[in-house]
Amino acid sequence: MATPVPVTAGPLNKAGLSRNDYKGLPSTLCAGCGHNSIANQIIAACYELDIVPETLVKFSGIGCSSKSPTYFLSRSFGFNGLHGRMAPLATGAIFGDTRLRALGVSGDGDTASIGMGGFKHLIRRNVPMTYIVENNGVYGLTKGQFSATAEVGLTLKHQGTNPYMPVDICMEALASSATFVARSFAGDPKQVKELIKAALSHRGIAVLDIISPCVSFNNQENTLHSYTWGKDHEAPLHEISFVPALDEIELPGEFAEGDVREVTLHDGSAIILKKLERDYDPTDRGEAMQMLEQAERDNVLVTGLIYIDTSRPTLVDGFNLVETPLNRLGEADLRPARETIDKINALMF
Amino acid sequence: MSEKITNNFSLTIATVNGFGSQTANVTLLRALFKMGIPVSGKNLFPSNVQGLPTWYTIRLSRDGFTARRDETEIVVTLNPASFARDLAMVQPGGAFFYADDIKLPLERKDISAYPMPVKALARAADVSSNLRDYIANMVYVGVLAHILGIDMDKIKQALAFHFHGKEQPIASNFGVVQAAADWAKQNLTKTDPFWVEPMDKTDGLIMADGNTAAAIGSVYGGVQFVGWYPITPASTLAESLNVYLPMLRKKDGKQTYAVLQAEDELAAIGMTVGAGWSGLRAMTSTSGPGISLMAEYTGLAYYAEVPIVIWNVQRVGPSTGLPTRTAQGDLTETYFLSHGDKQYVILLPGSVNECFEFGWKALDLAERLQTPVFVLSDLDLGMNQWMTEPFKYPDMPIDRGKVLWEADLERTNGVWARYKDVDGDGIPWRTVPGNMHPASAWFGRGTGHDENARYTENSREWEKNMARLKKKYDTARRLVPAPVIEASADAEVGIIAYGSTGPAVEEARVLLEQAGGPKTAFLRLRALPCSQEVGEFVQKYERIYVVEANRDGQMRQILSAALPDQASKLRSACHSDGLPLTAKWVKDSILSQEVK
Ligand SMILES: Cc1ncc(C[n+]2csc(CCOP(=O)(O)OP(=O)(O)O)c2C)c(N)n1
Ligand code: SF4
Ligand SMILES: [Mg+2]
Numbered sequence: 001m002a003t004p005v006p007v008t009a010g011p012l013n014k015a016g017l018s019r020n021d022y023k024g025l026p027s028t029l030c031a032g033c034g035h036n037s038i039a040n041q042i043i044a045a046c047y048e049l050d051i052v053p054e055t056l057v058k059f060s061g062i063g064c065s066s067k068s069p070t071y072f073l074s075r076s077f078g079f080n081g082l083h084g085r086m087a088p089l090a091t092g093a094i095f096g097d098t099r100l101r102a103l104g105v106s107g108d109g110d111t112a113s114i115g116m117g118g119f120k121h122l123i124r125r126n127v128p129m130t131y132i133v134e135n136n137g138v139y140g141l142t143k144g145q146f147s148a149t150a151e152v153g154l155t156l157k158h159q160g161t162n163p164y165m166p167v168d169i170c171m172e173a174l175a176s177s178a179t180f181v182a183r184s185f186a187g188d189p190k191q192v193k194e195l196i197k198a199a200l201s202h203r204g205i206a207v208l209d210i211i212s213p214c215v216s217f218n219n220q221e222n223t224l225h226s227y228t229w230g231k232d233h234e235a236p237l238h239e240i241s242f243v244p245a246l247d248e249i250e251l252p253g254e255f256a257e258g259d260v261r262e263v264t265l266h267d268g269s270a271i272i273l274k275k276l277e278r279d280y281d282p283t284d285r286g287e288a289m290q291m292l293e294q295a296e297r298d299n300v301l302v303t304g305l306i307y308i309d310t311s312r313p314t315l316v317d318g319f320n321l322v323e324t325p326l327n328r329l330g331e332a333d334l335r336p337a338r339e340t341i342d343k344i345n346a347l348m349f
Numbered sequence: 350m351s352e353k354i355t356n357n358f359s360l361t362i363a364t365v366n367g368f369g370s371q372t373a374n375v376t377l378l379r380a381l382f383k384m385g386i387p388v389s390g391k392n393l394f395p396s397n398v399q400g401l402p403t404w405y406t407i408r409l410s411r412d413g414f415t416a417r418r419d420e421t422e423i424v425v426t427l428n429p430a431s432f433a434r435d436l437a438m439v440q441p442g443g444a445f446f447y448a449d450d451i452k453l454p455l456e457r458k459d460i461s462a463y464p465m466p467v468k469a470l471a472r473a474a475d476v477s478s479n480l481r482d483y484i485a486n487m488v489y490v491g492v493l494a495h496i497l498g499i500d501m502d503k504i505k506q507a508l509a510f511h512f513h514g515k516e517q518p519i520a521s522n523f524g525v526v527q528a529a530a531d532w533a534k535q536n537l538t539k540t541d542p543f544w545v546e547p548m549d550k551t552d553g554l555i556m557a558d559g560n561t562a563a564a565i566g567s568v569y570g571g572v573q574f575v576g577w578y579p580i581t582p583a584s585t586l587a588e589s590l591n592v593y594l595p596m597l598r599k600k601d602g603k604q605t606y607a608v609l610q611a612e613d614e615l616a617a618i619g620m621t622v623g624a625g626w627s628g629l630r631a632m633t634s635t636s637g638p639g640i641s642l643m644a645e646y647t648g649l650a651y652y653a654e655v656p657i658v659i660w661n662v663q664r665v666g667p668s669t670g671l672p673t674r675t676a677q678g679d680l681t682e683t684y685f686l687s688h689g690d691k692q693y694v695i696l697l698p699g700s701v702n703e704c705f706e707f708g709w710k711a712l713d714l715a716e717r718l719q720t721p722v723f724v725l726s727d728l729d730l731g732m733n734q735w736m737t738e739p740f741k742y743p744d745m746p747i748d749r750g751k752v753l754w755e756a757d758l759e760r761t762n763g764v765w766a767r768y769k770d771v772d773g774d775g776i777p778w779r780t781v782p783g784n785m786h787p788a789s790a791w792f793g794r795g796t797g798h799d800e801n802a803r804y805t806e807n808s809r810e811w812e813k814n815m816a817r818l819k820k821k822y823d824t825a826r827r828l829v830p831a832p833v834i835e836a837s838a839d840a841e842v843g844i845i846a847y848g849s850t851g852p853a854v855e856e857a858r859v860l861l862e863q864a865g866g867p868k869t870a871f872l873r874l875r876a877l878p879c880s881q882e883v884g885e886f887v888q889k890y891e892r893i894y895v896v897e898a899n900r901d902g903q904m905r906q907i908l909s910a911a912l913p914d915q916a917s918k919l920r921s922a923c924h925s926d927g928l929p930l931t932a933k934w935v936k937d938s939i940l941s942q943e944v945k
Contacts, residue, residue, distance in 0.1 A: 054785045057627075058792075070792060070804065077782040079626055079653075079793035081619065082645055088576070088611065088619025089626075095574050095607050096627025097783030118619070121612040322603040325783050326573050327628030331747045333605050334571030334630070336597040338742050344565055344597075345739040348555040349379050349510050 014050040022047050024071040029064055034186030034212030034227075035134045039071040041189050042103070042132075045196040046073060049244065056101045057093065061086040061115060063107035064141045065134035065212070084114030087122035090129055091315070097325035098316045101200060102129035109139045112148040112167040123176040123205050128314040130199040130206045133169050134186075136214035137225035144217030151224045156217065169209040170306055171292050174285060180206035181288065181307040185230045186213065191303060194271075197242040198305065203266040204314050211301065230301055237280050237291075237304030245269040263308055271305060282308050351442065355544045356386045356411040358422040362489065363435040365428050367399025369483035372511055372522075373490050374405040377499070378734060379507035381409060382556055384500050385548040389415035389852075390734050391929060396581070396673045402431040413550060415735065416853035417929040423543060425489045427467060429453065444541035446492060461541035463533075465492050470532065474525045487522050491529025496537065497545050501530065555739050559704040559730040563634075563660060564589030565740060566708020568597050571747050572658075573629040575608040576620030578639060581672050582728035583662035586634040614642035618659070622650045625657040626793055628752065628781030630712045632658035637679040638668035640686065647721050648687025649795045651818075654768070654777065656715035656722075656750065663727040665927050674927030675728035677848055680903040683723050684877065690815060692822040694829060695723045695877040697847040701737035703875070704730065709743050710830065716750035718776060718825050727898075729929045730849040751778040755786045763788030767802040768814060775821030822878060829876035832883055840870035843890035844939070845883075846897065847874040847904060849929060854896050856932030857939070866940050874904070879911055887915045894939050896922045898930050 010019055022043040027036050046056065058078035060066035066086070069078045081089040086104050094102050111119050111133045122131070137150040146159055148167040155161045173181045180202045182195045192210060199206035213219045213227045221228040245268035263271045263282065281287055288307040295302040322329070360377075364370035371392070378390040389408045395401035408418055422443040426435040429451045439445050441459045449464035471485035494501060505523050512518040563586050567575075572594075577587040590608055598605050611617035617633045624631035635643065640661050650657050663679045665671035683695060694714060696707045707724050715722040751772075753765060763786060768777045777800075780789040791802040798814070799805045846854045851873050858869045872886045887893055887908070893915075895905040902921030909916035922938040924930060 052785075054787065054790065057782045075787055075790050077780075077784075077790045077792075079623070080795070081622075082649060082795070085615060085619045085646065088616035089623040091609070091616075092574060092576055092620030092623030092625075092629075092631065093627040093782065095624055096629055096781060100782055117612055118616055121616065319607050320602075320604055321607065322600050322605055326605065326607075327781050327783055329573070329605055331571070333600050334573070334598075335569055335743070335747055340597060341569075341740060341742045344593075345555055348557040348561075348739075349382065349507070349734075 013047055015052050017047070017052070019043065019047050021075065022053060022073055024069075024074050027068070027071045029067065030216050032215040033064065034136065034210075034214070035065050035068050036071070037186045037189055038132065038134055038192060038210055038212060039068045041193040041196055043072045045193050045200060048193075049197055049200060051101065051200070055099070056103055059086050059090040059093070059102065059104040061106050061110035062141070063110045063139065064214075065105055065107035066110055068105050068134070084110055085118060086110065087115060087118030091122060091125065091127050094128065094316065096327040098321065099325060103132070103200065104129055105132045105134060107140070107147070108133060108135040108137060108149040108169070109147040112169060112172070116148070116167070116172075120172065120176040123173055123178045123207065125315040126179055126204045126312055128203055128205070128316060130196070130202075130208065132196070132208045132210060134212040135169060135209055135225065136212050136218055137223065138214050138218040140214045140217060154223055168292060168296070169207070171289065173207040174289055174292070174307055178207050178307065179204035179309040179312050182207070182305045183209045183211070184303050185211045185234050185301065187227050187230055188234065188303065191236065191240060194240045194242045195305065198240070198265065198271045201242070201265040201267050201269045202308070202310070204312060224301070233299065233301045235295070235300040235302050237302055237306070240304060241272045243270045243272060263305070264310070266310055282306060351542045353544055354422075354542045355546050356409050356548060358543050359406055359408045359418050359420060360423040360493075361404055361406045361421040361425070361435075361438060363402060363404050363424065363426040363428050363431050364486065365430070366394055366397065366401055366403035368486070370403070370405070370427070370486045372483070373486035374407070375734060376504060376507040376511060377490055377493065378407050379510065379556060380499055380503040381407065381545060382551050382736060383503040383506055384545060385551050386545060387411065387413040387415065387550045387736065389736070391417050391729070392733055393928070394673050396669065396671075402428050409545065411548065411550070414852065414856045414932065416856050416932045419931050419933065423541075425493065426451070427485070427489070442542070444496070444543060446489060463492065463496065463537055465489060465529070466532065470525060470528050473528065474521060476521045484522060484525050487525035488529040491526040492533045492537070494526065495530040495533035496539055496541070497543055499545055500547070501527070551736055553739070554736045556734050556736055557701050558585070558732055558734050559698065559701045559726050560586040560662065560732060561589045562701045562704035562737070562740065563708045563724070563726065563731070565593050566705035567632060567712065568593045569743055570709025570712035571630045572632055572712060573606045574621065574624035574631040575606075576611045576617040576624070576633050577608070578611050578614045578617045578635065580636045580639050582664055582732045583634045583636045583639070583660065585732065586660055586662060614639035615646070618643035618646040621657050621659075622646050622655050625650065625655045625715070626653070626781070628783070630716065631656070632660065632712065634660035634662065636662050636664050637666070637682060640679060640682055644687045648689065648691055650721045651687070651691045651693065652689075652795055653793045654719040654779070655793070656719050658711040658715050658722050658724065660724045660726060662731040663725065665925065671927045673728070675849070675929055676899055676925045676927065677725075677727060677850065677897050678899040678903070678925055680725065680897075680899065681906065683725060684907055692819070692878070693721055693723055694718060694825050695725055696830065697725050697875050697877070698730065699848055699851040699873055699875065701730065701735045702740065705740040707830070713745070713748040714825070714828060717748050717828065718821060719750060719779060720821070720825070725848060727849050751776060753778050753780050753784075753789070755784060755789070758784070758786040758788055766800040767791045768798060768817070769800040770817050770820070774824040775817050775819075776824060826878045826880055829878065829880065831880050832875055832886070833873040834871070834882065834886060836870035837868065839868050840890070841867040842869050842939075842943075843886060843893040844869050844871045845874060845886075845893055845895045845904070845908070846871070850896050850898055853930040853932045853935050857935035860932055860936040861939060864936065864940065866936070867943060877907065879908070883908070884912055884915070887912055887918065891918065893919050894922045894942070895919055896930070896935055899923055899925045
């Protein structure tokens with residue numbers, strides 16, 4: 001059944017746009033699908049960040065999750081590529097005009113099964129893009145087969161019991177030297193939104209693993225990718241607020257120094273992490289891995305900003321490209337001058 | 350000594366790969382070329398890095414024929430492992446040069462045999478000990494120079510070219526060449542009939558390999574993005590781009606291009622499609638096994654109408670097949686690649702010069718037609734050095750095809766439709782990311798779409814769109830390079846060939862006449878889809894031989910389907926053993942079918 005993504009037009013943002021300008025087509029996903037609420041938070045995040053839709057490019061692979069780029073930002077260019085192949089598609093496409101922001105939406109099957117190779121190489125190249133994995137532990141679109149993130153021992157009606165260890169997307173991202181790794185839960189819209197905003201402001205690869213229950217094929221109460229389990233076992237690392245560059249960064253008074261950690265992103269905006277349970281340093285990769293390991297043992301769903309490194313150059317930084325977007329260069333820049341051909345022929349023998 | 354044979358023989362050099370014989374071989378080839386003698390060189394190398402036998406054949410042809418020959422009059426060997434085979438290879442009356450440290454029986458009495466003190470002369474050379482094995486190859490250059498009469502100055506020129514004018518290596522290598530020539534003069538008596546003499550048949554020509562030419566052609570074609578993955582024999586194409594792009598395409602020290610080595614061919618093509626979609630002149634290069642992995646994205650690019658160029662430098666068979674040998678066996682793989690209905694434009698360069706030309710033309714065609722354009726080369730064309738016409742500056746401005754920018758959309762008040770055939774040629778207009786007009790964006794996809802790129806599963810929309818794509822392919826028919834036809838009024842049979850088999854066919858036509866065979870007309874195909882001339886040519890002759898280097902007669906299959914009412918006239922002269930076709934084989938194949 002088609003469920004329209006509910007969007008309410010309201011006041012204009014600094015880009016002079018209303019929320020409506022960030023809308024997409026009505027969603028054709030199942031009512032209650034976690035992917036829908038993520039699409040809504042993408043809309044909210046882009047609206048709040050005053051992003052002009054034409055300056056953002058959308059990508060996806062194949063799956064229910066990968067369909068969702070049509071449900072937000074109709075005014076943005078987008079390409080729904082192949083199953084498991086969003087990574088190279090986006091890698092090539094960002095060179096067209098490197099001033100644009102890239103946002104990709106993939107699934108757990110799309111990323112961690114068929115697309116694992118491309119995913120990891122995208123990360124190690126630090127391709128500047130936000131990469132959202134809408135993680136439901138199953139293949140939604142092909143009707144409920146296990147994906148690579150399904151937990152071991154999970155029993156589904158038509159699939160039997162999954163005998164294999166799950167892939168942890170955040171762990172894979174960390175192992176591949178991601179510069180931004182976060183996890184969230186579709187049932188926690190505020191955190192999803194803040195993390196998307198931070199991801200969109202990060203320069204480099206930002207991997208966002210969002211547990212996004214599939215209400216049709218994997219939403220039993222006791223499974224990792226269900227709403228109830230997520231709600232019961234979610235343990236946020238911090239409370240997160242994203243502060244845009246233009247606002248004055250004001251730390252909330254009731255928290256003592258040391259309880260608050262501020263991470264400045266490349267455009268001057270900041271994420272403020274309020275300590276909840278313990279001191280957690282999202283700039284320490286070793287600690288991040290250890291924390292994920294511990295969470296798995298404790299059977300908790302840790303959410304929040306797991307790791308960030310704002311210092312590494314992006315793929316594009318390594319190319320020393322001309323200022324003009326490559327896709328606007330004309331013949332004068334693309335074809336060497338006529339007199340060069342004799343020199344080239346002289347270089348032959 | 351029998352009668353002098355000048356500038357008309359083949360010379361094969363047998364060495365162990367990985368020890369630098371390629372430098373010596375190419376030096377010989379270049380020196381002969383600079384003497385004005387038509388030459389061609391074929392490298393027959395094994396698929397390993399060091400230690401296996403490797404052969405290099407240079408053909409000198411006063412008449413200018415460049416196809417491979419099976420026969421070899423002169424053999425040089427430094428390799429004990431292949432010695433017996435090398436010796437047996439020499440044509441009766443030929444000459445055999447061998448390293449004198451090989452103590453193996455030399456039983457033939459019908460040839461001239463010359464020992465060469467390879468080790469001794471290399472030891473005496475003025476180089477560090479780790480370079481001895483490499484420089485040892487210069488010994489046969491010097492011995493051959495003396496015995497055959499190769500101009501020492503031209504050898505020096507060739508070395509200077511090879512070592513980019515660096516004095517030290519030029520001097521030490523030439524020192525060994527000179528010492529070997531001097532040694533030969535004092536110690537050998539010429540008993541063979543082979544000589545080289547200067548000619549003027551290479552004036553105005555250059556020497557290059559097809560991959561380098563393809564890379565340079567692409568640079569002049571404005572290539573902006575290259576995603577690639579290493580595979581012999583295609584690797585040197587992308588590697589050459591990495592040489593010539595920085596040389597020719599920087600603006601104020603900054604790049605107007607990006608080359609990215611991908612993690613596999615799935616990614617190489619994915620990146621290329623992404624770049625093509627985002628408005629860049631995008632290409633990739635690979636060989637048959639890589640093409641297999643590129644199937645899915647190529648099919649999507651056809652359907653989503655994304656301009657990309659894919660070079661397929663063919664080798665033999667599966668991965669690994671005969672990875673260092675040549676064939677034209679990927680034609681149907683490429684032509685029929687991917688799911689569902691699709692039709693690709695395939696360019697078929699027949700010379701190094703055409704590799705250059707199609708390098709830029711392919712990018713124009715891809716953007717004009719908004720479709721994947723393949724260029725089918727092969728190892729023989731791509732990796733061997735050929736004499737060729739100098740590269741000619743493109744005679745047409747760059748064609749970016751139908752792209753709408755902000756100003757265009759302002760004029761139309763934002764009214765446009767991504768997949769609408771407004772011009773009647775089947776080619777729609779497109780916009781690319783970065784266009785800031787609020788009506789510019791569209792969503793690329795493999796799913797069914799209407800004229801406005803909107804998702805639809807409507808059957809009529811699907812068929813309408815597929816019909817337009819077919820119409821676009823007919824437009825391509827008029828835009829692709831036309832075939833080259835050599836016909837005479839009295840020709841009895843037609844020959845169709847393409848790519849690197851052209852030279853063998855050219856020579857075979859002469860051999861056929863000499864053998865009292867039929868007079869032939871020749872059509873060299875340069876692209877698919879076939880233009881009108883192909884049908885007309887086939888119409889004219891009772892029998893058409895389609896000559897190609899594969900087992901199944903793949904082009905004959907394609908032409909039979911394209912010209913069903915003429916199909917019964919088409920005959921195959923096809924053969925694939927990893928080596929370039931010889932003129933003699935082509936002649937024999939046609940003659941044997943003519944008597945039937
Ligand atoms: C090459 C290829 N193989 C298989 C498929 C079929 N397929 C479509 S979506 C999908 C799985 C999607 O799972 P996931 O990425 O987790 O997305 P979800 O639907 O769960 O959001 C599969 C196997 C395909 N489209 N292409
Ligand atoms: S099948 Fe599952 S993943 Fe797909 S739309 Fe429905 S709920 Fe979402
Ligand atoms: Mg899934």
